[in-house]
Amino acid sequence: MxxxxxxxxxxxxxxxxxxxxxxxxxxxxxxxxxxxxxxxxxxxxxxxxxxxxxxxxxxxxxxxxxxxxxxxxxxxxxxxxxxxxxxxxxxxxxxxxxxxxxxxxxxxxxxxxxxxxxxxxxxFGSADENYYSIPISDFVFSNYNEFSLFLKINHKYMCVTKTGQEFTTQRLQNLVAKGIKYIYLASADYAKYADLQFVTADCTKLRPVDHAKKIKAYTAMVTNISQNPVFNSVNKQSLNHCLNSVNNFSQAIFNHGKLSELFISYLNGSPHLVQKNYLIAAISSCIAEQWKWNSPRIQSRIVLGGLLCDLGLKDSKQLINKKRIQYTPEDLKEYENHPQQSFKILSAIRQIPDEVLQIALQHHENVNGQGFPNKLPRTKIHSFSKLIQGVNEFVEVLLMQTDQTDAKQALLQIFSFQRKLISEQVLKSLYILFNQPVPKELEGLLLPDQTNRVL
Ligand SMILES: [Fe+2]
Structure with a gap:
């Protein structure tokens, strides 16, 4: 019928x-x-x-x-x-x-x-407002009773333990043995888990057509990046882990009324720029993991910073479509103002974490003290911003190449011409991430998990 x-x-x-x-x-x-x-x-x-x-x-x-x-x-x-x-x-x-x-x-x-x-x-297969996936391995070694945990079975969420109930390591291990890879948290618990209050601060009810547009934008963005061949040489397990957190935090953006509106207008105006931000977020998240910056609190700041740092370019459509060498002095001035614009836009959102605002403002400040907008000295740049700035430079070089997936060539280019403009730890970590031999000059350099500092 x-x-x-x-x-x-x-x-x-x-x-x-x-x-x-x-x-x-x-x-x-x-x-x-x-x-x-x-x-x-x-x-x-x-x-x-x-x-x-x-x-x-x-x-x-x-x-x-x-x-x-x-x-x-x-x-x-x-x-x-x-x-x-x-x-x-x-x-x-x-x-x-x-x-x-x-x-x-x-x-x-x-x-x-x-x-x-x-x-x-x-x-509801993607961009689901209510649940966020967490790799089950994140739970296996801890006895969580702070949150209600859910499993996703045939597109439905089933509560396996309520807040306060003990969920033993043995039970989690049984689930792992059954091939379960993800546990789900409802959004209010997820906000606590990642220390991101804005997740639940503004859940505007959307019209079906807006909901549909949101899902379409989210799905296109997520699929595009997870299938990008640039990641072919990256260790699959850590890549999946990072992509999961990137997907969760982009979902958090899409689920927030105001942020989603801003981000979708940015996405519609300049899809290639959003893909760039998504690449920055994913690569930064992988490097953070390499440095053992694994906590959801840190991962969320890095990923949101990477995704949102260029929001200030949202209304500069003319600028976005021009090549950098075609910029007039006015264009350059406008471009160099975008970190401040991003900062301003994001500051108006209630409960956006302070580190995300710092990244937005500092993501073009470089370790040479010659960045913009404030030419901050190296010691005044937040560690998260140094990571995003370095990855941003790498991604820009990568995307200017004929083959936009050739990480090896982009690394060679950065190492030869821009080495002094980015943190050498970030550079070394990029070599490790893309499975390329680390140049001799960087071999002895300690990474942040060995020194506790981003240089
Ligand atoms: Fe930027």
Missing amino acids: PNILIVDDEPEIAETLMDYLTSCGHSVSTCANAQDGLAALNNKDIQLVLSDIRMPRMSGVDFFKEYKTTKKSNARFVLMTGHTDLMNVQNAYSLGVDELMTKPFDLDILKLVVDYLLETEEA
């Missing part, structure tokens, strides 16, 4: 939507007018109606009103319009429709909205 009904007087549109939704596994039927639509709704199995607004005889709005008064089924209702002036989202909501979509719309977004309204599980 069909579960989706499309009502549109333009057969090409109805057919395109039907073909697409059928290919997504839905059972779909179409009607060319609202009267036939009302008759079709006698079929109680219809769960979702997608109706055009502008149709002859009876409009989509009247169709919805008629449907509501006769209440033939409990179907969810989406109105589609090519004319935003006919109805705005607010009016559609006050009428009681579930969503208003403006044509032309992206079919991927339509799928996500449909999945969301039909509550099919795939819609």
Whole structure:
């Protein structure tokens, strides 16, 4: 039996939507007018109606009103319009429709909205607001009873232990033996676990279409980076560990009303720049792990700093599309101001950790004292900022190459020409991370886990 009904007087549109939704596994039927639509709704199995607004005889709005008064089924209702002036989202909501979509719309977004309204599980497969994954290995050696722990089974979260209950190492080890790799924490517990209060500070309820856009942006970003061949030479286990924390902290950004709005506008304006930030966050997280900076508290600051440090460039679209050598003096001035802009934007978000603000402000200050915006001397730069600055330089060189995945070539370039501009510990760690022989000059250099300092 069909579960989706499309009502549109333009057969090409109805057919395109039907073909697409059928290919997504839905059972779909179409009607060319609202009267036939009302008759079709006698079929109680219809769960979702997608109706055009502008149709002859009876409009989509009247169709919805008629449907509501006769209440033939409990179907969810989406109105589609090519004319935003006919109805705005607010009016559609006050009428009681579930969503208003403006044509032309992206079919991927339509799928996500449909999945969301039909509550099919795939819609919640990623960027889930409520749960965060933690590698089970992080729990095995500690007796946690501070948090409720969940397992994810068939897209559902099952509580295996409540706060205060003892969850023995033996039980965790049994789960590991069964092949379970991740344990899940609900967002309030996750906020405590990573010491990130902003995670629960602003959970704005999103419209289905905004929720869909969020999932699309998040999924594209995460998939893109985890499949980047630059990581081919990196140890898989530590890479997966880092990507998990990067995914969690980017999820935290997407789950926060204001931050998500800022980040999505940054992402839509300059997707390649966001990919750069994602690369910086992932590589910095791997190096932090190499230095035994493993705690969720530190990892969260490093990853969020890497992801958000360039937010100040969000509105500089002209600048972003220019090559650095084409910059006019005004462009350069604007560019060199972006750390302050990022700092300003992030400072307005309640409970953003102070270290993240420091990274935003200092991520172009270099160990030579010649960075921007403040030419800070080496001793005044936060350790986390030194890490992000070094990785940022490396990623910029990497992305300027013809082969943007050749880490070896980028390291050679940095070592020959920019060695004095980045922390040598970061440079040495990059060689180790990408499995390249460490140059003789850096061999004897102690890393922060051996000296307790970032130089
Ligand atoms: Fe930057």
